[in-house]
Amino acid sequence: MSTSPAGPTLLVIAKEPVPGRVKTRLTPPFTPEEAAALAEAALADTLATLLRVPAPRRVLVLQGRPGPWLPPGYAVVPQCGGGLDRRIAAAFAGCTGPTLLVGMDTPQLTPQLLAPATGPDSWPPGRAWFGPAEDGGFWALGLAEPRPDLVLGVPMSTPDTGRLQxxxxREAGLDVRALPPLRDVDTAADAAEVAAARPGGRFAAAHARLAPGPVAGGRNR
Incomplete structure (x- = not known):
């Protein structure tokens, strides 16, 4: 029986796309300004996608300040301090009922990929949704009943993060269902593959404009 006819609360955890503070592993070949432009495009694509997903509430859990990339329809709450596990746990602590969190690093995300976790019968008691990332982490985490304790202490940004989470x-007795694996944008190779996976998005357009090319100066302009 459905416990959330309108879908889950949707959380996006993100950093303000400031040069030198986001996507630093893209530099080089990209400059810090270009890496920040790619991060902004990835975030904009993610936020736009979630506007097309049924949800009673959408929340951007932000480190930094909102910018023109933020569309209407989102509440904005600041990230707490501490490691990523604490920040994710705090995001869940601010919610009640079914809640699905995604990051800003998978702009190839579509409503269809999220459909298994956003339908009217997707959230019976004890259900969890997990979206693995190809680098060993995870890009989505959903809980029918928000439990910050299930995230606290999980080592983040390691090849074992997804497995441990x-x-x-499972050790908490939850019925864990899988979403499709996706590739995070961390390196230049990741960026190229992700841009190709969703050629019509803002991220793909930014990548086509900024990616190294054979023209003089080493850039396509």
Missing amino acids: RLRL
Whole structure:
């Protein structure tokens, strides 16, 4: 039986796209300003996609300040301090009922990819949704009943992060369902593959404009 006819609360955890503070592994070949432009495009694509997903509430959990990339339809709350596990846990602590969190690093995301976790029958008690990332982390985490304790203490940004987080959910007795694996944008190779996966998005357009090319100066302009 459905417990959330309107879908889950949608959380996006993100950093303000400031040069030198986001996507630093893209530099080089991209400059800090170009890396920030790619981060902004990825975030804009993600936020636009979630506007097309049924949800009673959409929340941007932001480190930094909102900018013109933020569309209407989102509440904005600041990230707490501490490691990523604490920041994710705090994001869940601010919610009630089914809640699905995604990051800003998968602009190839579509409503269809999220459909299994956003339908009217997707959230019986004890359900969790987990979207693995190809680098060993995760791009989505959903809980029918928000439990910050299920995230706290999980080591983040390691090749074992996804495995350990999924194990934590299972050890809590949750029914863990999988979303498709996606590739995060961390390196220049990631950026090229992700841009190709969604050629009509803002990220793909920014990548086509900024990616290194054979023209003089080493850039396509």
